[in-house]
Amino acid sequence: MTTLMNRQYYLASRPAGAPDSSNVPARDVPVPEPADGEVVLKNLYISLDPAIRGWMGDDPNYIEPIALGDAVRSSVIGRVVKSDSPDFAEGDVAMTVGAWEAYTRVPGVMLNKLDEAAGIPLSTYLGVLGPTGLTAYFGLLDVGRPKAGDTVLVSAAAGAVGSVVGQIAKMQGCRVVGMAGTDDKCRWLEEDLGFDAVINYKQCGDYEAAIRVACPKGVDVYFDNVGGEIFDAALLCLNKFARVAVCGWISTYNVPDAPGPTNLWQLVAESVTVQGFTVIDYMDRFPEGIAQLAEWVVAGKLQFREEIVDGLDNILPTFLRLFDGSNQGKLVIRIPEE
Numbered sequence: 001m002t003t004l005m006n007r008q009y010y011l012a013s014r015p016a017g018a019p020d021s022s023n024v025p026a027r028d029v030p031v032p033e034p035a036d037g038e039v040v041l042k043n044l045y046i047s048l049d050p051a052i053r054g055w056m057g058d059d060p061n062y063i064e065p066i067a068l069g070d071a072v073r074s075s076v077i078g079r080v081v082k083s084d085s086p087d088f089a090e091g092d093v094a095m096t097v098g099a100w101e102a103y104t105r106v107p108g109v110m111l112n113k114l115d116e117a118a119g120i121p122l123s124t125y126l127g128v129l130g131p132t133g134l135t136a137y138f139g140l141l142d143v144g145r146p147k148a149g150d151t152v153l154v155s156a157a158a159g160a161v162g163s164v165v166g167q168i169a170k171m172q173g174c175r176v177v178g179m180a181g182t183d184d185k186c187r188w189l190e191e192d193l194g195f196d197a198v199i200n201y202k203q204c205g206d207y208e209a210a211i212r213v214a215c216p217k218g219v220d221v222y223f224d225n226v227g228g229e230i231f232d233a234a235l236l237c238l239n240k241f242a243r244v245a246v247c248g249w250i251s252t253y254n255v256p257d258a259p260g261p262t263n264l265w266q267l268v269a270e271s272v273t274v275q276g277f278t279v280i281d282y283m284d285r286f287p288e289g290i291a292q293l294a295e296w297v298v299a300g301k302l303q304f305r306e307e308i309v310d311g312l313d314n315i316l317p318t319f320l321r322l323f324d325g326s327n328q329g330k331l332v333i334r335i336p337e338e
């Protein structure tokens with residue numbers, strides 16, 4: 001029996017700011033044989049998500065921090081290379097919560113089998129037809145509750161979640177305004193995705209003034225992907241009974257002791273509802289969300305960008321691109337099959 005060797009990127013220490021290779025070094029370890037009911041996947045795609053940065057810390061979170069010494073947790077798609085599960089055969093492709101590693105050993109019951117023959121690019125199950133698409137779908141429709149004619153403001157609007165939020169909001173008959181960090185991203189939002197207005201937040205100067213110009217009737221739904229000063233400025237532009245869907249605060253993830261918002265009185269002044277959520281809250285409705293997202297993609301109503309970077313050894317520098325905005329849509333590492 002051949003022993004497979006596993007390249008893993010593991011959490012050696014908790015980062016204070018942006019993680020570096022001393023926090024997340026590599027090691028090569030043997031892959032244990034699958035125990036009763038377990039499966040070994042050879043990973044093909046590894047999802048890079050801002051949330052992973054939160055799990056590297058030890059602040060209270062919606063799931064346990066990554067334990068020191070463990071490989072960095074991530075969603076993965078892989079091909080079964082060894083199986084002791086009656087439900088999986090060698091060659092099957094499946095998705096699971098795995099790690100930044102070449103092989104993932106996992107109980108078969110933790111796997112979600114994917115139908116390769118369906119012809120859907122596998123990487124989309126990590127993006128528009130997976131966690132980020134579902135986050136946009138449930139976060140906007142259930143938490144943001146947009147109505148036709150509402151103005152919907154989205155931050156990180158050209159990203160994996162934000163770009164889907166904006167397009168779904170357009171389908172609801174809303175006026176959609178996106179904030180993004182480059183002219184190229186802003187152009188894509190306006191020209192290809194049909195956003196009504198855009199703000200390049202790295203060029204606009206005063207955020208509040210820019211939002212007021214782009215949203216002359218105020219903001220009814222703010223879908224917040226970034227937190228920080230943009231969140232604070234958006235609070236000043238909310239209409240009566242506005243809804244704020246707090247999806248993520250990426251501007252704070254690498255900033256220890258980031259200052260909190262100062263304009264919270266607006267929640268009283270405008271009777272605003274602010275609700276945080278995670279996509280996990282909607283697990284029992286994933287089939288509904290995936291079916292609807294797939295229908296829109298097939299009908300050409302929902303466009304998406306994904307950026308696929310080859311090579312497990314590029315994983316840490318590629319992950320950091322989520323925080324400088326150089327990623328173009330859903331960011332995924334691919335490990336090519338020999």
Ligand SMILES: NC(=O)c1ccc[n+]([C@@H]2O[C@H](COP(=O)([O-])OP(=O)(O)OC[C@H]3O[C@@H](n4cnc5c(N)ncnc54)[C@H](OP(=O)(O)O)[C@@H]3O)[C@@H](O)[C@H]2O)c1
Nearest residue numbers: 050135156159160161180181225248249250251278279325
């Ligand atoms: N609640 C949930 O269940 C859930 C699930 C998935 C994701 N999320 C959250 O959703 C947000 C977007 O995630 P994603 O996976 O779709 O990533 P993404 O938007 O594809 O990539 C991250 C983007 O954030 C922007 N960004 C980075 N640093 C920023 C800063 N300091 N200020 C403003 N914008 C900044 C960059 O775009 P620019 O070029 O425009 O700056 C970057 O491209 C994150 O906050 C994430 O944690 C939440």
